[in-house]
Amino acid sequence: MKILDWIESAFSAVLFLAGIGISLYSVFMRYVIGASQSWATEIYTMMLVWAIFIGFSTALKEDKHIAIDIIYDRAGPTFRKISQIFTLVVGISFSVFVIWTGLDMVMTAYEQQIKTIDLNFPIWINYLIMPIAGTLLFIRFCEKAYKFFVKKEDVTHGEDILWKQ
Template sequence: MKYLDRVESAFSIILFLFGIAISLYSVFMRYVLGSSQSWATEIYTMLLVWAIFIGFSSALKEDKHIAIDVLYDRFGPKMQQFSQIVTLLIGSAFSIFIFWTGLDMVTTAYSQDIKTIDVGFPIWINYLIMPIAGTLLFIRFCEKAYRYFIKKENVTGGGDAEWKQL
């Protein structure tokens, strides 16, 4: 998982920085030199979308997503446990939905040979981020579920943790 963390962070940062650089280049060309670069909008939009979708997984890993702590903190231990399990299930289902929907978008765009307007870039490559993001999110939800149940099991004293200590 450490390798995945590094790859996610590196890709997200690189894509984001290149997207911002192309955006700044486009603004400079348009407002300083008076020469509009229509291709730049397509490229930096794609780069920023990719960076954001990869960032979803990193945010989930670090618990940076929006949460309603006001309600959760008022729940008792049983309700918090139930809430956590429901969140993991819904998140996993959502990840699978993003994967399958994205895969359908990719195959449709690929079979129809759709290209972007200004650059002529195959649009299926833009859509490829959907199944990638769905896979990354699913991996993170599985990781969170594993840590939640293993940690809970070790805290309550059940499972293999006791046997390994003997």
Template sequence: MKIFDLIESAFSAILFLAGIGVSLYSVFMRYVMGSSQSWATEIFTMLLVWAIFIGFSSALKEDKHIAIDIIYDRAGPTFQKVSQAVTLLIGIAFSVFIIWSGYDMVMTAYAQQIKTIDLGFPIWINYLIMPIAGILLLIRFIEKAYRFFIKKEDVTHGEDILWKQ
């Protein structure tokens, strides 16, 4: 999983930096050189969307998603265990939904040969991030489920304190 983490983080960072680079180039060309680059918006958007969607998986790994802990922290260990189990199952179901609906989007765009306006780039390639992100999330949720159900860890806080009680 460490190699997977490294590859995931590297791709996200490279795509993000490339998107920022394209954006800066576009701003420079528009305001300094007086030449608008319409294609830059398409590339910038695609690169940032890809970086963000890959980043969802990294955020899940590091527990950086938005969470409401006020009830969870005040609840007893039984509620916390049940809450974590339900969250993991919903997360796995959501990941499968993202994979399925993303696959459907890719196949529809591919069949219709839809292309972007400025570059004429096949839109199905842009949509490919949906099933990829779903797979990445599914891997993370399965990893967390393994740690929770098999290793008996508190996957919300990365500790095994709940199961010791």
């Protein structure tokens, strides 16, 4: 999992920084030089989307997603266990849905040979992020399920208090 952590972080950072760099280049060329670079929009949009979708998995791993802790923190251990199981089931189901629909999008775009307007770049490559992100989320939810059921940890807060009470 440490290798996956490193790969996710590296790809997300490189794609984000490259996307921002191309975006700044595009702005400079358009407003300072007066030469619009229409190709840049396609590239930096794709890079930022890929960086964000890869970041979903990292955010899940580090518990950085939006959560409503006020109810969870005041609830008893039974409610906490039930809510964590529910969260894991919904998360794994959502991940499978993203993988499935993402693969369908990729295959449809590939079969139809859809390409971007400015670069004439195959759009199915852009769509690959959907099944990749879904797979990364699936791995992270399975990791959380393992920690919850086998290691007896509170996967929302990273503690092992649920099973001690």
